[in-house]
Each structure stands twice: as C-alpha cells, then as structure tokens.
Amino acid sequence: MTTAREATDPAAESGYTDHPPRMGFFTDTTVCIGCKACEVACKEWNAVPADGLDLTGMSYDNTVGLGANTWRHVAFIEQRKPLAAQDPGLHHDTDVLAMAEHGSATQPPEAGMTPTTPGSGDDFRWLMASDVCKHCTHAACLDVCPTGSLFRTEFGTVVVQEDICNGCGYCIPACPYGVIDQRPDDGRAWKCTLCYDRLGEGMEPACAKACPTDSIQFGPLDELRERAQQRVRQLHEAGVGEARLYGDDPDDGVGGDGAFFLLLDEPEVYGFPPDPVVTTRDLPSMWRHVGAAAATLLAGAAAAFLGAGKGR
Amino acid sequence: MGTSFGRGGATTFQQDLANSDCIVIQGSNMAECHPVGFQWVMEAKARGAKLIHVDPRFTRTSALADVHVPLRAGTDIAFLGGIVHYVLQQEQFFRDYLLAYTNAPMIVSEKFADTEDLDGVFSGLDPESRSYDVETWQYEGAEVQAASGKRDQHWQRRTHAGRGEAHGSGGAEIGTEPKRDETLQHPRCVFQILKRHYARYTPEAVEQICGVPQEKFLQVCELLSENSGRERTSAFAYAVGWTQHTVGVQYIRTAAILQTLLGNIGRPGGGILALRGHASIQGSTDIPTLYNLLPGYIPMRHAHSWEDLATFVQGEAAEKGYWGNMESYVVSLLKAWWGPHATPENEFCFDYLPRLTGSHSTYETVMEQLKGTCEGYFLLGENPAVGSANAKMQRLGMANLDWLVVRDFSLIESATWWKDGPEIETGELSTDDIKTEVFFLPAAAHTEKDGSFTNTQRLLQWHHQAVEPEGDARSDLWFIYHLGRRIREKLTAAAADGTQKDADRERDRPVRELTWDYPVKGELAEPDAEAVLAEINGWNADAEPLSSYEQLKADGSTACGCWIYCGVYADGINQAARRKPGTEQNWVAPEWAWAWPLNRRILYNRASADPDGKPWSERKAYIWWDAEQEKWTGHDIPDFKATKPPDFQPEEGAKGPDALRGTDAFVMQADGKAWLYVPAGLTDGPLPTHYEPQESPFPNLLYRQQRNPVRQMMKHENNRFQPSDGQTGSEVFPFVVTTYRLTEHHTAGGMSRWQPYLSELQPEMFCEVSPELATERGLEHLEWATIVTARTAIEARVLVTDRMPSLRVQGRTVHQVGLPYHWGPNGLSTGDAANELASLSLDPNTHIQEVKALTCDIRPGRRPRGPQRIELVREYQQRAGITDETGTEV
Numbered sequence A: 001m002t003t004a005r006e007a008t009d010p011a012a013e014s015g016y017t018d019h020p021p022r023m024g025f026f027t028d029t030t031v032c033i034g035c036k037a038c039e040v041a042c043k044e045w046n047a048v049p050a051d052g053l054d055l056t057g058m059s060y061d062n063t064v065g066l067g068a069n070t071w072r073h074v075a076f077i078e079q080r081k082p083l084a085a086q087d088p089g090l091h092h093d094t095d096v097l098a099m100a101e102h103g104s105a106t107q108p109p110e111a112g113m114t115p116t117t118p119g120s121g122d123d124f125r126w127l128m129a130s131d132v133c134k135h136c137t138h139a140a141c142l143d144v145c146p147t148g149s150l151f152r153t154e155f156g157t158v159v160v161q162e163d164i165c166n167g168c169g170y171c172i173p174a175c176p177y178g179v180i181d182q183r184p185d186d187g188r189a190w191k192c193t194l195c196y197d198r199l200g201e202g203m204e205p206a207c208a209k210a211c212p213t214d215s216i217q218f219g220p221l222d223e224l225r226e227r228a229q230q231r232v233r234q235l236h237e238a239g240v241g242e243a244r245l246y247g248d249d250p251d252d253g254v255g256g257d258g259a260f261f262l263l264l265d266e267p268e269v270y271g272f273p274p275d276p277v278v279t280t281r282d283l284p285s286m287w288r289h290v291g292a293a294a295a296t297l298l299a300g301a302a303a304a305f306l307g308a309g310k311g312r
Numbered sequence B: 001m002g003t004s005f006g007r008g009g010a011t012t013f014q015q016d017l018a019n020s021d022c023i024v025i026q027g028s029n030m031a032e033c034h035p036v037g038f039q040w041v042m043e044a045k046a047r048g049a050k051l052i053h054v055d056p057r058f059t060r061t062s063a064l065a066d067v068h069v070p071l072r073a074g075t076d077i078a079f080l081g082g083i084v085h086y087v088l089q090q091e092q093f094f095r096d097y098l099l100a101y102t103n104a105p106m107i108v109s110e111k112f113a114d115t116e117d118l119d120g121v122f123s124g125l126d127p128e129s130r131s132y133d134v135e136t137w138q139y140e141g142a143e144v145q146a147a148s149g150k151r152d153q154h155w156q157r158r159t160h161a162g163r164g165e166a167h168g169s170g171g172a173e174i175g176t177e178p179k180r181d182e183t184l185q186h187p188r189c190v191f192q193i194l195k196r197h198y199a200r201y202t203p204e205a206v207e208q209i210c211g212v213p214q215e216k217f218l219q220v221c222e223l224l225s226e227n228s229g230r231e232r233t234s235a236f237a238y239a240v241g242w243t244q245h246t247v248g249v250q251y252i253r254t255a256a257i258l259q260t261l262l263g264n265i266g267r268p269g270g271g272i273l274a275l276r277g278h279a280s281i282q283g284s285t286d287i288p289t290l291y292n293l294l295p296g297y298i299p300m301r302h303a304h305s306w307e308d309l310a311t312f313v314q315g316e317a318a319e320k321g322y323w324g325n326m327e328s329y330v331v332s333l334l335k336a337w338w339g340p341h342a343t344p345e346n347e348f349c350f351d352y353l354p355r356l357t358g359s360h361s362t363y364e365t366v367m368e369q370l371k372g373t374c375e376g377y378f379l380l381g382e383n384p385a386v387g388s389a390n391a392k393m394q395r396l397g398m399a400n401l402d403w404l405v406v407r408d409f410s411l412i413e414s415a416t417w418w419k420d421g422p423e424i425e426t427g428e429l430s431t432d433d434i435k436t437e438v439f440f441l442p443a444a445a446h447t448e449k450d451g452s453f454t455n456t457q458r459l460l461q462w463h464h465q466a467v468e469p470e471g472d473a474r475s476d477l478w479f480i481y482h483l484g485r486r487i488r489e490k491l492t493a494a495a496a497d498g499t500q501k502d503a504d505r506e507r508d509r510p511v512r513e514l515t516w517d518y519p520v521k522g523e524l525a526e527p528d529a530e531a532v533l534a535e536i537n538g539w540n541a542d543a544e545p546l547s548s549y550e551q552l553k554a555d556g557s558t559a560c561g562c563w564i565y566c567g568v569y570a571d572g573i574n575q576a577a578r579r580k581p582g583t584e585q586n587w588v589a590p591e592w593a594w595a596w597p598l599n600r601r602i603l604y605n606r607a608s609a610d611p612d613g614k615p616w617s618e619r620k621a622y623i624w625w626d627a628e629q630e631k632w633t634g635h636d637i638p639d640f641k642a643t644k645p646p647d648f649q650p651e652e653g654a655k656g657p658d659a660l661r662g663t664d665a666f667v668m669q670a671d672g673k674a675w676l677y678v679p680a681g682l683t684d685g686p687l688p689t690h691y692e693p694q695e696s697p698f699p700n701l702l703y704r705q706q707r708n709p710v711r712q713m714m715k716h717e718n719n720r721f722q723p724s725d726g727q728t729g730s731e732v733f734p735f736v737v738t739t740y741r742l743t744e745h746h747t748a749g750g751m752s753r754w755q756p757y758l759s760e761l762q763p764e765m766f767c768e769v770s771p772e773l774a775t776e777r778g779l780e781h782l783e784w785a786t787i788v789t790a791r792t793a794i795e796a797r798v799l800v801t802d803r804m805p806s807l808r809v810q811g812r813t814v815h816q817v818g819l820p821y822h823w824g825p826n827g828l829s830t831g832d833a834a835n836e837l838a839s840l841s842l843d844p845n846t847h848i849q850e851v852k853a854l855t856c857d858i859r860p861g862r863r864p865r866g867p868q869r870i871e872l873v874r875e876y877q878q879r880a881g882i883t884d885e886t887g888t889e890v
C-alpha cells in the first residue's frame, strides 16, 4: 500500500530521491482558439510523421484523436447552447457513453451534419479543447510495460523510449484514456513525452510554448492546480457555472492526472471518459515494483548523461 | 484611415487591446487569422472587457466572444451607420473631445448636397464618366488637401486655376482657416450634416437590411457607448472583410466616424486596428508595391504635361501639418535614389520618376495583358491563378504574355497553368498554342535571409538569417539587386561603346545613374540587407545617420529612402532588431523593435489628454503636458512636437507643422483635426453610405441608388455580372457567398498547401452551408456540391453547420454560402479555387476586388468536367438573361 503523500509524488514512488517538482499541463479550454499551433509544434519538435489527408466532417477536427502520430489533438464541438453563459442543468440529451467510446466527437457516418449537440433555440457555441497524454499518477501503461520502455521520469511524467519498446502492445489497452498507440509499420508504441528532452534543458514543452492564448499552461503541478482552482472560481463569479476541472483530483481513479483540464461541459462531450480508472488496479503489486526498478535505473542513466552534457 | 486621421496605418498596437473595455471585431476573424495577436484580446477579456464579433459566420473568433452578431455579408455600413445614428440621437458622443479634436464644427460649402437630398448620390456626380467632381464637398471658403487617398483630384485648380496664370504673381490664397461653429448648431456644420445623413439608419432599418434583430443591435450600441468616454475606451479591429468590397474604404470610414464620435482615437484601449493579411502587408504600402505611391505615401507623379518639382509639391502638399514639409521628403528620396546625380540644377532628378497615365492596378494590368499592351510579368510571392478575383482572367492574361517570371517556394498554380490549369481541361487554352515563356525561380524563405517585417501595427521587426537557402533558392533582395546590377552593366556598356542612339542613352539615364551599390556578402553574394535599411533611414551631408524626419531638408543636403521610416537606423544602430524583453521595460515596450513614425506606438496620442494637456481621466492617462519641464510626457513617445504647449497659437501666416495649434492632435491633417466628414481625398463620397454589393439579392432599402455609383467594373466576356435585387434573372443566383481564410492555411496556399503538417489539418476545399440551405437544396454533409456564378462553376465538399446561419432579411430568409479561398489544383491539399467565382468589380479608391459579398447558386454533386463546365455556366447565363450590360448600371 502506498501512503497518500507518495500517491501525489510519483517520482518519489518510483525511487527518485532528490528530484525536481512534479511538472504537468493545465489546459484551460475556455481560452483555446482552436488554432492547432500545439498540434503542429508538437509534430515539428518531436518529428512525428504526418498521418493522412482526410476531411472528416467532424467540425474543424481533421485529426480525430490522439494516436501514435498525434500527441496533441484539438477537438471541436459545435453545440446549440448559449455562448459562455450559465448552464443550470447537468443532463444532456446525448448518449455520452457512446460518444466517449468514439473519441472526441460523433463519427461522421453517424452524423447527418457536423456533430452539433442538439439544444433549443438559436443559441450556439463552439468548444475547442487540446487533448494530450494525462501523465497519470498511477499509469497503467507503465505498469504493464514488460521491457521498461515506459518509465517514470524525475519530473513525475511518463515517457516511452523508442529504442527499448519491443512492440508487444500491452500498454495500448491498458490506458484508460486510449492515448498510447502503436505505429502500424513497426508496432512500437508512441505518445506524448511532455517534451522530456526540453524539460531536461529547462525549456517548456513545444505545445505550451506555441500556444498563443496560454490555454496550455506548463509548470509545477501544485502551482497549476492552485491556479486552476482560482480560474474556476473566477469563472463561476462571472456566471459561467458550468466551468469545472477534469483530472485534477488526486483521489480519482488514476490518482490524478499530470495533465488536467478546465472544461465547460461534461467530460464525455470532449471525448474524455467520465470516470477513468487505472486498469492495473487489481494486478499483483509485483508488476509495479518491476516497473519502478527499471525506471530508476534508466532515470539514473539519463541523469548522468544530462549531467555530463551540462558539464561540457 | 489615411483620409480620416492622416496616416494609412493602424492607430494603435495589439498589446494595447488589453487596455480596452470593449472590443469590436468586425470584418475580421482575428482568432483564426491573427492567433498570436489575439492573446491580447483574451487578456482584455480576462480583465473584464466585453468582446463583440460581428460577422456573417460563427468563427473561432465568435467562439470566444461575449456577443456574436451574424449579419448579411455586404451590409456593414448600414450596421455601423446605425450605431452612428444611435450615438448621435442618444447623445452618447464625447462632446469635449469632439469640439477639440475633430472637424465636427467646420462649416461645409453651400454647394454640397447629401445623399439624403439626392436619393443616394452626392453632389457632383457625372453619370457619363462614372465619377464625382469633388469640388462641392470642400469646407466653406477654404480648401484643404487630403493627407492620403486621391490627393490629385484638385490638382488642376490648385496648381493653375487659382494661381499663376489667373492671378498673376502671388495669386489667390488657397488655404484659409475653415469656419467653425462651436455650438454645433449651424445647419451646414459637419455635425449637423452627419446627423441628417444617418437619420434613417434606425434599428428598424438595420434589422431589415442586415438581418440583425433590433435587440441584438441595441445591445452592441449600448455596450459600445457604456464603454466609451472619459473613463473608458473601446477598440475596433478589422481586416479584409471590410476592404474587399466595392465600398471597402467607406466601411472603414464608418468605423472611423464612430470611434471619433466616441472619443476613442489616440487613447489607450481605443483606436482602430487594421489587421493586415500577412507578414509585411503594412510594409508593402509604406514602401509600396502599389503603382500610385512612392515611399512614405508620397503620391506617384502623374503625366500632367507641364509638371515640375515645384508644381508637384504645390499640387500635392498641404498648407498646414507635416505634409507641409513634403518637398523635404521628396528631395531626400530623390537624393537616396540618385545620389550625386541629383542636384538643385536638375531638380534632383525629379524628371527621372515614372509618370502615371491612369490607374495601373493589378486588375487593369490584366486587362492590358489581354489587350497585348503588357508583355512581361513578374510574380514575386503572389499566386493570382488562385488568389485573385476571377482567376480565369488572370490566367488568360498570363497566356497572352511574352514572358512570365514566377518566384516562389513551390510550383504554384501561377507557374503551371499553361500545362494543367482549368482552361487546359476545358479546352479554352492549349499548351501548344501558348507563347508565354515561363521562368520559375525558387525563392528563399524568411529563415534563409536577413530582413524586416513591418507588421499590422507599423512595427518593423528584424529577422536574422538562420540557414543558407538550399539549391538555387535566393532571396528577393538578391534577385532584384543582381537583376538591376546586370541590366545596369549592359546599359552602361551600351552607352560607352558609342553605338547607342542619343535618345536611347537619355532614356536609360535614370537606370544608369541610380545608386545601386549595396555591399554583398558570402558565397551567394547576398546584398547586405542592413545597408538597404540604412539607406531607407537616410543620412545627412556628412553621411551620419538621421534620427528623425524633422531633420530632412529640401536643399539636397539629406538623403532618405522613406521619410516615415527615418529613425529606424538612428545612431547607426538597427533599431528594428531590438529585443529587450517586456519584463524589463514599461508596458508599451518602446525598446522592442521600432515603429513608424519615430517609434510612436499609439498615433495621435496628443488626444489622450484634454485640450489643456491633462489626461481625460487617471484610468486612461497616456500622454500629458508636464508644465514644469515644459514638454509632453507619458508612457509612449508623443505623436506631437514635444515642446509645443497645449495653448500654443500659431503666428499669422505660419506654414507646415508651425501652423498647428497646441490642440491640433492630428498632425498630418491639413486642419489638424480628425475628419468625420472628408472634404478631399476620396472618390466616392465624403460620408459613408449604404450601398448594396455589386451582386445582391436585395434592393437598397435606403435609397433609389442601388450600388456605389462610381465603383469600378472591368467589362469583359469572361467577367459577366449577375442581375441583382429582384431584376429578372436574379432568382437564378439566390444565395449570398462570402470568402475567407482558415488558420491552417495561408492565403492562396503557396506557403501551406505543400506542408504536410498543415495540409492534414485542413486537407481539402469545402463549402459551409446552414442545415436549412442543405435541406432546401438537398446537400449532404461531406458529399459534393457545385457552386455557380456567371463567371464559372466550382466544386467543394459540403460541411453542413450552424456556424453559417441563415438570416431573415426584408421579410424572407437568405442563405449564405461560406467558401475558404486557399485551394487550387497543386500541392498536397487541393481543391477548386473559390475566387474563380468572383467578378472584377472594385472599390474606386483602392481598386480592391469585391470578394466578400456576391451571389451564387449551389447544387448537389460534382461540377462537370471539360467543355461541359463552360456549358453549364453558359446555361446559367442564358437562364438569367445576362448580357454585357447586366449589372453595369450607374
């Protein structure tokens, strides 16, 4: 059993002693303008390949969802609801679970038109949200990885190493968010690294750097959580009663996310599972210990390497 | 902007939007087209500002707004004129500001007749020549020169009728002081004329014309009024959604009137932001790629047969304000271009300047290509085969050239139309018959060269080369410099070898004698861009860099390539390359790059203080008079003579800047005032008037005059116009079309459609329609549709969306079709070009095409291939009864 303190400090749990604060993302979707600069910056920095020219008809979302070749994904949701006004009810006439299964929005074959959530009157709004790997406190992908390719960094983030991954694919169904994904050509698993290489150099991740409106904020998770709570309070005072956080709670099914969100509607509307649970919750603890030990070794090596780099 | 306030540039800077209490974005999709600048709109919102987006579509900008107001494309003057009416009627204007800084009290000539008197036209209209004699629009008993725009219109009288021949030596004084009525009650004062002009722009009229419910319209009026005045300021942002109309300039003028009435110009959080279409569009009018301007908005000389330097200055300069020093600007420019060859004896080579014989805008050039007069064409970073209105005309024009040079990153459509363009498919052109020799030269990107961008807020930002260009790619600077060098070498050799005729040698002299000696560097012999900047900045007789245009002289002792940029290389330092972080300086950040003029960030900022020089309010303090130090001070650099006290009165007979009073905040204007009413400088009226677009499903509800009577139209068999307003045949094209851009692509696509990361985000051409229109015409989401006008038919995938609302106008529903215009057949992401559909009908001031509001038909399915495509269009033309006269009524 882990203690509550350790639960919020995954780096320590993984064996790091003197480590930097846990870093993460706070994505405030209320100020996202859907420019997709985050998607492009991520691909440019991480040399993620382009993955096809498909007009999907899902509003302005032609990326569809996170995958091996998409580590940031901007969802576009058209709704017949008033612009940024108070939303009293919590129930919507959409089959949210079906939507969640499908990812960020209704799939085109099922949509007679651009997926607009039905509602009454002439009201209309357009939600945009940039999705990313959650860098879970209890990360199932990491738990199940037999090679140690997936490891916990000193920043508390979860990174997959392309040179160690053997393509077994265990991590893919393990992720409760459907984030990590295999490339069809060689079967290896890929996902957001929270720009581990940039963090080591004291730089912020490429997506956060590119975001013009600070919808994507990067920093120590503690600070981000505090800032997010303040932002929600501010929005509530301004009459935006529907503003809520998603993934910020250390007591949720994954122990809280390293990348969490401020939303204006139910998580399902954005394609997030309403109540994610770490899929390895009931596995024997052995797996976890193996993963942690492997990560410690690797992180030690990485730290030594970085240290050498700085000394030059 | 130029005619209203004195300078053709944004009056403020984007960072200052954060200080606004209310921001109106109209004619612009700022979040999508200026996402980086939009952060300051978000900052303003976070500080409690209201954000209003007025646009036919619900865009990514609307998504972030507090209020989105959908209106019928092409009706913005009615909407804004309605707000002007509200502000005047509800007395929401800022009276003290109005009296001090605007021409509201000026008395206008008795001869002036308004659109209210003449049912939609102003006095002086000559229907034959489709032009106005603008003389009746002047102030009573005084004549003023415009700070920009059509300065040439009073040329004859200014230079000859009133002077010289008619009056003997001395002549009549032209520039007397305009008469004023401080009570604003005189029936012919600008204020009263304004009131009458907009009297019928009521909320009911706005609802009927624009399709905006009165309630929503009044909400905008109230938000704007509440957030303007002594304590609060509101800002406007616009882009090509306003300029690309047959009354484009007048759209902007309406906003200028409104912002002037509300006292929002020259003050923090106020102003009008002209959002430019790409990186250096502002720069391309400052140091113009336009045919009718010289650097710094000095007009290009006309072919007035007897014109010399003195007459030119007499005809174009102003009596009062900084245009009064025009001779210094012109002479310094000539010295920069012809150096030692420019002497007082030869009028500093004034005669070397080319002369205009009429309008030579891009569309006229196409007409000349078709006629065979224009034989060669350079396309540098431009893709008219996709981006220009009626792109077919552009291709047919190019097919009639001897040679064509295309410089771009990729093989854009303008470089390949001769082998795979739409006319090859239809059989209208055949590759074998085209005699145009086409040269494609790869261009270097901005990362591969040094240089500057002048952005939307007049800010010059230097960029340094990061890598050498690959292969044969070269910078434009390299290309132009070496092309000029080689031509000059040839001409010099020809002049020296004695075989050339005298006349030819004389003809070539302006080119041979140009200063063309920039140092080059590196293996590629790249000219030193900083040396060019130094020349633009200018130097004195001792070759020392100048620091201000106030130092320029008319005696030939100074040289300056662009007077408004003077100071960008002050002290021999590239001021545009400054990058001091915002955290290390005040919020205006004067040490980040350099803005023209003289690094001033908010223009006309003298108006941020009251007539006595005190801030209008503490909350909106910006520039004020420091009585102890006897100078203007504050957060920015004063856009005013720093030591001129607020109570300064000029001496009798003073000229130029010395004639400006201590309260004349609009220092470029001939009367020192912001112009609510424009007595000179515009071709289509002193006050903005609602006209329907060239093609519209509706009659003009306000006047019998349907369209702008002096709009410019290119008559050609491939440029037929459609019937409007219930005329027979107009029902054939029942829907309104508007064109636009998406964040994911760049204009005509040359910089984005070849990029995999951008192409996958918007992979192909689509059209956007409302669910109602989809039902009416049987259009299916993601299936194909064909869009038809009298010019051509194009196809696009269909997006059915609530973001493209249908509106109620004049008692019936009007559907609008939205078309992004980025695509063409080449590249990774492809599709038909939307601008193929548009006609060549232009704004008479700027010669900009109307692509933001036209009419069309839309039907399910793909367009026909080959000659059948033309057949379909012909069938539509016949059904609508279109002739070469249709739509060309005055």
Ligand code: SF4
Binding pocket: A133, A134, A135, A136, A139, A140, A141, A142, A158, A174, A175, A176, A177, A178, A179, A180, A191
């Ligand atoms: S389980 Fe999924 S969301 Fe969590 S860290 Fe692993 S890949 Fe990211």
Ligand code: SF4
Binding pocket: A031, A032, A033, A034, A035, A036, A037, A038, A039, A074, A128, A129, A130, A207, A210, A211, A212, A213, A214, A215, A216
């Ligand atoms: S998160 Fe930021 S960068 Fe990404 S789409 Fe939204 S505004 Fe643009």
